[in-house]
Amino acid sequence: MSTQKKMDVDKNPHRDSPKAQLINNQQFHQELMRFGHARMVPKTPQQDSDWQATLQHNLLMTGREIRFFEQERQKIMHLANEAPSDTLGFLAWFESLRDTGPGQNDALFPWLADHVDESQMRWFIQQEVAGEAGFDDLVALTQLRMPVQAKLEMARNYWDEMGRGSEQGMHGPMLDATVRELNISDNTPDNAVWEALALGNMLLAAAFNRRYAYHSVGALGAVELTAPSRSVWVAKALQKLNISKSGSLYFKIHSTVDIRHSKDWNREVIASLVDGNPDVAQAIAEGALMRLNAGARCFDRYRREFGIISPETYIHGPSHELIEDNK
Numbered sequence: 614m615s616t617q618k619k620m621d622v623d624k625n626p627h628r629d630s631p632k633a634q635l636i637n638n639q640q641f642h643q644e645l646m647r648f649g650h651a652r653m654v655p656k657t658p659q660q661d662s663d664w665q666a667t668l669q670h671n672l673l674m675t676g677r678e679i680r681f682f683e684q685e686r687q688k689i690m691h692l693a694n695e696a697p698s699d700t701l702g703f704l705a706w707f708e709s710l711r712d713t714g715p716g717q718n719d720a721l722f723p724w725l726a727d728h729v730d731e732s733q734m735r736w737f738i739q740q741e742v743a744g745e746a747g748f749d750d751l752v753a754l755t756q757l758r759m760p761v762q763a764k765l766e767m768a769r770n771y772w773d774e775m776g777r778g779s780e781q782g783m784h785g786p787m788l789d790a791t792v793r794e795l796n797i798s799d800n801t802p803d804n805a806v807w808e809a810l811a812l813g814n815m816l817l818a819a820a821f822n823r824r825y826a827y828h829s830v831g832a833l834g835a836v837e838l839t840a841p842s843r844s845v846w847v848a849k850a851l852q853k854l855n856i857s858k859s860g861s862l863y864f865k866i867h868s869t870v871d872i873r874h875s876k877d878w879n880r881e882v883i884a885s886l887v888d889g890n891p892d893v894a895q896a897i898a899e900g901a902l903m904r905l906n907a908g909a910r911c912f913d914r915y916r917r918e919f920g921i922i923s924p925e926t927y928i929h930g931p932s933h934e935l936i937e938d939n940k
Contacts, residue, residue, distance in 0.1 A: 642810035643802040645681070646744075648674040649817035653750065675822075681811075682818045682825065688928050689715075689902035696898035698891040700884050703898075707831075707883060710901055711838050716909030720923040721916050722846035729850050733919060735795045740915065742792055743805030744813035746820075748836065749774035749785065754820040755829040760889060763830075766881035770837075770874060787863035791851070794860035808914040812907040819900055827886070827893045831900030834883055837875040839905065844868035 652671065661667055696706045711717065725737065749771055756767035776782025792800060802810055819829035844867040851861035887894045910927040 639807045639810075641677075642807045642814055645674065645678060645814045646802045646810045648678070649746070649814060649821070652821070678814070678818045679822065682815060682822075685815055685903050685907070686899055689899060689906055692902055692928075693895060693898040696894060698887070698894045700888045700891075703887050703894045704879060704884055707834065707898070707901060708838065708879065710835060710905060711842075714835070714839070714902065714905040715928055716905055716912050716926050717839060718842075719909070719912045719916075719926060720921060721912045721919075722843050724916075724919065724921050726846045726849040726853065729854070729919075731795070731854050734850060734854060735797055736918065737915060738791060738795055739797050739800055740805050740809040740911070742788065742797065742800040743802055744809035744811075744911075745788070746813040746816040747785065748833070751816055751820040751829065751833060755826060755833060757823070757826075759826075760885065762885040763882045766877055770878065773870065773874070784863065784866070787859075787866065790859050791856070791861065791863055794856055806911075806914050806918075808907075808911045812904075812911055815903060815907050819903075825896070825900070827896035828900030828903065830882060830886065830893075831897035831902075832904035834875070834878050834897070835901040835904040837871050837878050838901075839908075840871045841868050841875075844871070 648670075658664075697703050725734070729737070752767050752771045752774065756764050756771075759767065772778075774784050776784070780786065816829070816832055819825040819832050844864045848861050848864040848868055851864065883897060887897070906928050913925050913927050916923055
């Protein structure tokens, strides 16, 4: 473990307000998750015949989505402001998030490897799947109109997600195999805690709204940077529960392949973008911290579910009244 000091989760003096209504509301994130997924599903004009009603609904939900995203930004802004804007300095700062970012080295994961039972693992995977935004689709959305060097690396990353053209090597179906073996049938937003849904909603918002494209670059880079250490523990937990090789393959692969993905993403995507325009460093930093903080919020919630006593790692922010609208 790095000797670098953890990012101070109490450095921001703002705390969650008792008035927080929508961001902590299960129904809000269920509706936002359904909206996020539905707008990406291919349709015909016949399947979406009332386009004016759809447009009005999309406008309402996009407004809520952006308000939510802006609230998440406010929580980590004080930390993102510390990121350097020169390429080498920024890369060093970004890579340090592996050890010092919100939620890193969380006690949840060693506990899973040593103590989780099948019922608890089923619940854990159910949360992870219900909030899953689809890394392949997120990369595809993020790469739109990006500079060539960054776009090519995103294409290589996407090709890996697609199993390099082989259905058996696709990452999404590997996770589906874990779900099947654990007999998880109700992996819908209705059966997930709001913290898991909020993480997926944040990633979808970043990738779908072009004003947050560089936030998406940072968020996806943070996933690649930090996934290997968590995946090692989850793979061990699945092995302890005698889950088959195919049922645990998703986590075994991500415990190794994402190490290379992270190095390539940092060099070819992040470094090239910051080198070309230092002004994007702030947005990339915010996106990375937002993704890690959303993950830390999930870990805190999961530990409470399992009765694990450990310090909170989630960075609270200002009041959530920003999310309210005039519905």
